[in-house]
Amino acid sequence: MEHLKAVLTRHNITSSAIDKLEAFAPRDGFVVLAEEEFEELREYLGSFPVYRCLVPFMTDDNSNYWCLYVDGPLKNMVCYLSHEELDLAPRFRSLSSFLDTLHQHPHSNGIEDFEDHFFDFPSRQISPKYLLDREIIGALSTAFTAETDEDQLRTQTAFAIMALTSPTDIETLLYPFLDDEDPYVQERAIELLGFHRYQPAAAKLTALTVSAKPNGRTAAKVALKKITASRL
Known part of the structure; x- marks a missing residue:
């Protein structure tokens, strides 16, 4: 992986993260x-502004990729690039965190095997790095308005801001994203209220079952079911 090592x-x-990646034993998912696929994908991603800060480093051999942010507010974080749906929100705080998770769960053979608590983001826990995340959100919010x-x-x-919240x-x-004109942004905000089992949002969600896109x-409706189940 000398090609990838040089880019990172x-x-x-950090050299410690690169060493972990170099030592990683491939498994299903x-x-x-490999160098040829890496270079082809890098050239393709470089054609689109939305991918400008990403370096792909791992694949599931089914046209889906794990990518590392190497610039911008999300630098060092890891996202999942799916061929089915564009969602570049950070999933892991760092390359090391991602690789440590794979080590801790050796029987997972793809993202579909991951449970919510495997990911660093989003999280129902208050992170020890809360203040750092708020700084990152501030930078993202400035970009969002532009x-x-x-x-x-x-x-x-918007997806990244919500994931880090x-x-x-x-x-x-x-x-605020519940009223966004982008239907995907609105949908994600609603989904995350369900993810967080945020009971004070029940009335808002009830209204959104009628007024949302x-x-x-x-x-x-799905979010309300999760909130209701969490009360039992």
Whole structure:
């Protein structure tokens, strides 16, 4: 993986994380990219602004990839690039965190085997790095206001803000997205209220089962079920 190692080193990714990646033993669902595929994918991603900060490093051999942010507010974080649905929200705080999770769960053979608590983001726990995450959210929020409604970057920036949102900041940071004109942003905000089992949002979600955009209405019903189940 000398090709990948050189790129990550150039972007100041820690040597300890690179060493972990180099030592990783491939298994079903998790294979470090070979040089040819790495270069082809890098060229393709470089053609789109929404991917500008990403370096792919691992594949499931089914056209899905794990990527590392190497620049911008999310630098060092890991996201999952699916060929089915664009969602570049961070899943892990760092390359080391991602690889440690794979080591701790040796029988997982793809993201579909991951449970919610495997991921660093989103989380129902208040992170010890809460203040750092708030700084990152601040930088993302500045970028969000500068992006246009038609811009994929706007949607993905919103996804990132919501993924990093702590349970203590739900009303401040998630609630505004419930009224967003982007149906995907609205849907994600609703989904995360369900993920957090945020009971104070029940009345809002009930209203959204009628007033939200079509995909949001369905998401609101699902979120309400999760909240109701958490009360039992």
